[in-house]
Amino acid sequence: MLALIPACLIKQCQDLTYLAKSLSLDSVGFGYLQTTFGVLQLVGGPIFGRFADQFGTRAALILSCASGSAFFLLMSISTSIPLLFLSRLPAVFMHGLPGAQKVITDLTNPSQRADALGKLGLCFGIGIIIGSALGGVLSTKFSLRVSCFLPLTYINTVLINVSSSVGSSQSGSVFSIREILRLMKFPGVMEVFIVKVFAGLPAGLFLIMFSIISMDFFGLEAVESGYLMSYFGVLQMVVQGLVIGKLTKSCTERTLLRLSVFVFAGVGLGMALMRTVWHYCIIAVPLVFAFSMLGTITDSILTKAVPSSDTGTMLGICASVQPLIRTVGPTIGGLLYKQFGVSSFGYLQLVVNIGLSVYLLKNKIPLREVKRGCKARV
Incomplete structure (x- = not known):
């Protein structure tokens, strides 16, 4: 089920560019369209998590799949720019990954949670590869609108097969900002969340601008960019499926959190010095590792830091980090790229993560779960 979610999202990202072009939407309008999507996901993440805590995971997954169905249906029939903007509205509740993570947190022991959450990333890597391949083939063999309509079938299949309920209803308002x-x-939640947001922010800005950087800086064609995306998917599958699980069994979460930030700093140095796409392919290995490790470990730490009845809301808050970057990314990333070039992303990544490394070394962030096996002590 989880592999279908990123596959559909990657496909819609590919289809959206060509659909917007066919409707004569200029680059400024396309930026507004992407910002609208990011804001809706940013606002909807915590609300969706709160909904999962109140009404159970099954209801939340049904809501996510129903929203996805409406999203792709509207996208497939978009014949005008206003209708294309309208198709973004259901994205406010399209949060399949936090829903799946909620299932994992409910069904696993705290000591096994990081490993289990890491395995979800394996499915995401599979979805990236499937989505990248399908996006090009279907758009070429069939019409663009048929390509947009197909994810609707996928998501409805998932919707039909969501048959087991995990979680129970509770009292309280879904839209309670105070509860969120x-x-x-x-203890420790704000500190870890700050690290989660800022450690990968510069690299996230770079990835948002990558469609432009790949053409201007690396000189890649559309087909070559697709191959590079598939390469990222394979890397994520390997890291999430083989590496993270073994590390979480032998090292403390505090150690792995520090490791991910340290690797991010090294990635920043590499990004500042890279000149060719082959350099980027090498840098992509520690980049994917750092992103995967940071996301898995911080999600695990944060869900353990709150009561089990609030894990859905916390996962929803965590899920809002990427939409936040997508919302502010085009503006900040475009400014950095235009004024200072590609190397500015690397230097910013290096400086930010050196600061975070010092912060983590000097501050003892309280963590609920303790794992032993590494030399570093909690």
Whole structure:
């Protein structure tokens, strides 16, 4: 089920570019369209998580799949720019990954949670490869609107097969901002969340601008960019499926958190010095490792730091990090690229993560779970 979610999202990213072009939407309008999507996902993440805590995971997954169905249906029939903007609205509740993560947190022991969450990333890597391949083939063999309509079939298949309920209903308002902010006051939550947001922010800005950088800086064609995306998918499958699980069994979460930030700093140095696409292919290995490790470990730490009845809301807050970057990314990333070039992303990545490394070394962030096996002590 989880592999279908990123496959559909990657496909819609590919289809959206050509659909917007066919409707004569200029680059500024396309930026507004992407920002609208990011804002809706940013706002909807915590609300979706709160909904999962209140009404159970099954209801939340049904809501996500139904929203996805409406999203792709509207996209497939978009014959005008206003209708294309309207198709973004259901994205507010399209949060299949936090829903699946909620299932994992409910069904696993805290000591096994990081490993289990890492395995979800394996499915995401599979989805990236499937989505990248399908996006090009279907758009070429069939019409663009048929290509947009197919994910609707995928998601409806998932919707039919969601048959087991995990979680129970609770009292309280789904839209309670006070309840959402309350979770940030638990020991260690705010500190870990700050690291989660800022450690990968510069690299996230780079990835948002990558479609432009790949053409201007690396000189890649569309087909070559697709191959590079598939390469990322394979890397993520290997890292999430083989590497993270073994590390979480032998090292403490504090050690792995520090390791991911340290690797991010090294990635920043590499990005600042890279000149060719082959350099980037080498840098992509530690980049994918750092992103995967940071996401898995911080999600595990944060869900353990709050009561089990609030894990859905916390996962929803975590899921809002990427939409936040997508919302502010085009503006900040475009400014950095235009004024200072590609190397600016690397230097910013290096400086930010050196600062975070010092912060993590000097501050003892309280973590609920303790694992032993590495030399570093918690």
